[in-house]
Amino acid sequence: MKRTVLAVVDLGSNAVRLQIAQVDQRGRTSVLAEDRAAVRLGEQVFRTGRLSEAAIDRTGAALERFAKLAQRAGASAVRAVATSAVREASNRAQLIRQIRSQTGIAVEVISGAEEARLICLGVLLGEPTAARALLLDIGGGSSEIISARGEEPEEAFSLQLGSVRLTEFFVRNDPLTRKEARLLDEAIQDAVGQVDPLLVGRFKRMIGAAGTTGAVAGLARRLAGQAPVSSLPVAYTEVRSVLEHLRTSTAKQRRKLGVDEQRNDIIYAGTAILEGVMRKLRVEELVVTSRGLRDGLMADLVRRVTGAHLHQERVVIDGLRAFGRRCGYREEHAEQVTQLSLSLFDQTREMHKLGDEERALLHAAAMLHDVGSFVSYNRHHKHSYYLLYHADLPGFTDRERELIATIARYHRRSTPKDRHEEFERLTPEERIVVRRLAALLRIADGLDRGHRRHVRAVKVHQRGKRLEIDVVAEKGSELEVWSAQAKADLLEEINGGDIRFKILEG
The missing domain is CATH 1.10.3210.10 (Hypothetical protein af1432)
Structure with a gap:
C-alpha cells in the first residue's frame, strides 16, 4: 500500500514545532517524529513591532534543522504557518525571505480565525457534531478561547494575551511585585471581557492545548504531592494555588519545582492567563491535551493531500x-x-x-x-x-x-x-x-x-x-x-x- 510522508511546522511566538507523519491511502496517520525549539521569536516584537535579528536567525537555524529532518524522512510536502508574533511584525517579510532562502520552506502567516480552526481540528479531530467543548490555547503572543461543536469552532476569540507579550510589558522583577501582578491581572480581565458573556458559566470543564496549560497542570500536581504526569483534571482552586505560589517564587525556586528553563521567566504570565480565563468564565476544572495547532495543521494537510472533506x-x-x-x-x-x-x-x-x-x-x-x-x-x-x-x-x-x-x-x-x-x-x-x-x-x-x-x-x-x-x-x-x-x-x-x-x- 502506498504511503505518503508529510511534515508541518508551527512557528509560535515562543517556540517552533515540527511534526513528521506517515499517511496511508485511507488518510490514517502515524507520527514518525516531532521536534521543538524555543527560539523566542516573539521577543521584543510586542513592544517594538519588529522581529529582532537574533530571533530571526534562531528561527532560521531551527527551520534549517527541521527541513533536513523532513528531507531525510522523505516528506513530499512541508507546510509551515506563523501566528501572533509574525502577524504583528512590520518586518515579517524579512523572516519569510530568510527562511525560504535557507530552507526552501514557504512560511504562511495565518489569521487568528484560521489559528482557531486548526487548533480545534487538532484537539477535537473526529469528535461527533453533537459534542460541545471549550478550548484554551495560551501562546507567547495570543490566546485562543474557542467554543466548539464537533471538531469545528462555533465561536472563537483571539485575544492579545500571551505569556511572552505580558512578561515583556509588565514583569521587571524576580519575584514579581504586587503591583506588577495587579497590572498583569487587570490587563487579562480587560482582554477576556471581549469574550461572549453567554459563555460565562456554560462550561464546567475546559480543555487546555499543551504548552502552558500542561506546565501549570504539572506544577499543580507537584505542589499537591502527586505524580507530575496524569490525565486527571486540575481544579480551578489548584490553578489559583499555583499562581499564588509563583507570585513569590524566584527563578531558582521555580527550577527546583521542575519548571522548564525555556519557560521559567514566562510561566507566571501564562499561569495568570489560565487562572484569569477560568475565573472569568467560571470554569471549574482543566483537562490538558498534548494535541494542538501542529496536529490540526497535519490533519488539514492530510485532507488536502487525500482530498477528504x-x-x-x-x-x-x-x-x-x-x-x-x-x-x-x-x-x-x-x-x-x-x-x-x-x-x-x-x-x-x-x-x-x-x-x-x-x-x-x-x-x-x-x-x-x-x-x-x-x-x-x-x-x-x-x-x-x-x-x-x-x-x-x-x-x-x-x-x-x-x-x-x-x-x-x-x-x-x-x-x-x-x-x-x-x-x-x-x-x-x-x-x-x-x-x-x-x-x-x-x-x-x-x-x-x-x-x-x-x-x-x-x-x-x-x-x-x-x-x-x-x-x-x-x-x-x-x-x-x-x-x-x-x-x-x-x-x-x-x-x-x-x-x-x-x-x-x-
Whole structure:
C-alpha cells in the first residue's frame, strides 16, 4: 500500500514545532517524529513591532534543522504557518525571505480565525457534531478561547494575551511585585471581557492545548504531592494555588519545582492567563491535551493531500458567508451563482479535468464574486480581487486565496490576459485553473443576470466539440440566457467548440 510522508511546522511566538507523519491511502496517520525549539521569536516584537535579528536567525537555524529532518524522512510536502508574533511584525517579510532562502520552506502567516480552526481540528479531530467543548490555547503572543461543536469552532476569540507579550510589558522583577501582578491581572480581565458573556458559566470543564496549560497542570500536581504526569483534571482552586505560589517564587525556586528553563521567566504570565480565563468564565476544572495547532495543521494537510472533506467544513462555508455579509453582498444571488457554477463544474469534468480542490476554489469565488460592489459597482470585479486577496478566509492558504481572488476578478468584462498583472504572477498550471474556473463562473453569473433566481437547473450535453446547455427556468428568462451566451466566449475557447443554450420552461 502506498504511503505518503508529510511534515508541518508551527512557528509560535515562543517556540517552533515540527511534526513528521506517515499517511496511508485511507488518510490514517502515524507520527514518525516531532521536534521543538524555543527560539523566542516573539521577543521584543510586542513592544517594538519588529522581529529582532537574533530571533530571526534562531528561527532560521531551527527551520534549517527541521527541513533536513523532513528531507531525510522523505516528506513530499512541508507546510509551515506563523501566528501572533509574525502577524504583528512590520518586518515579517524579512523572516519569510530568510527562511525560504535557507530552507526552501514557504512560511504562511495565518489569521487568528484560521489559528482557531486548526487548533480545534487538532484537539477535537473526529469528535461527533453533537459534542460541545471549550478550548484554551495560551501562546507567547495570543490566546485562543474557542467554543466548539464537533471538531469545528462555533465561536472563537483571539485575544492579545500571551505569556511572552505580558512578561515583556509588565514583569521587571524576580519575584514579581504586587503591583506588577495587579497590572498583569487587570490587563487579562480587560482582554477576556471581549469574550461572549453567554459563555460565562456554560462550561464546567475546559480543555487546555499543551504548552502552558500542561506546565501549570504539572506544577499543580507537584505542589499537591502527586505524580507530575496524569490525565486527571486540575481544579480551578489548584490553578489559583499555583499562581499564588509563583507570585513569590524566584527563578531558582521555580527550577527546583521542575519548571522548564525555556519557560521559567514566562510561566507566571501564562499561569495568570489560565487562572484569569477560568475565573472569568467560571470554569471549574482543566483537562490538558498534548494535541494542538501542529496536529490540526497535519490533519488539514492530510485532507488536502487525500482530498477528504476538503474545504467542506461548516466553519469554512460559514467563513465565506460571514465575509460576504461584512461586504454587504447579495446573498441570494451569491448562492444562486454558486449552485449553478458547481453544477456546471460537475457536468463538465471530462472537459476541464479538474478535481475537488479546484471545485472548492470555484465554490469560494462564486460565493464572493460580487463583494467588490461594497467599494463601488463600477469596476467591482477588480475591487473583488483586492478584497479577496487581503481577506481572512478560514480554511484557505494564502495561495488558494489568491487564486480565489483571481477567479472572481474574471467573472465579468475581460477574460484573463497574460499582460494582466494579477494573472501574470500565477504559475502556468495556476493560469490554466483560473481560466477554466472563471469560464464556468462567467456563465453562472450570466444565468442570474437580473438577480431574479429564475433558473432552476442546467443540463449539459457534449455533442462532439459543441456543448449544449439546457436551461430549466421560469418563463421570461430570455435575459439570463442572452447574458450567459454573451459571457460564454472563454468557455468556447477552452472547449474548442460552440456553446449553445436552450430554454426549457420548468
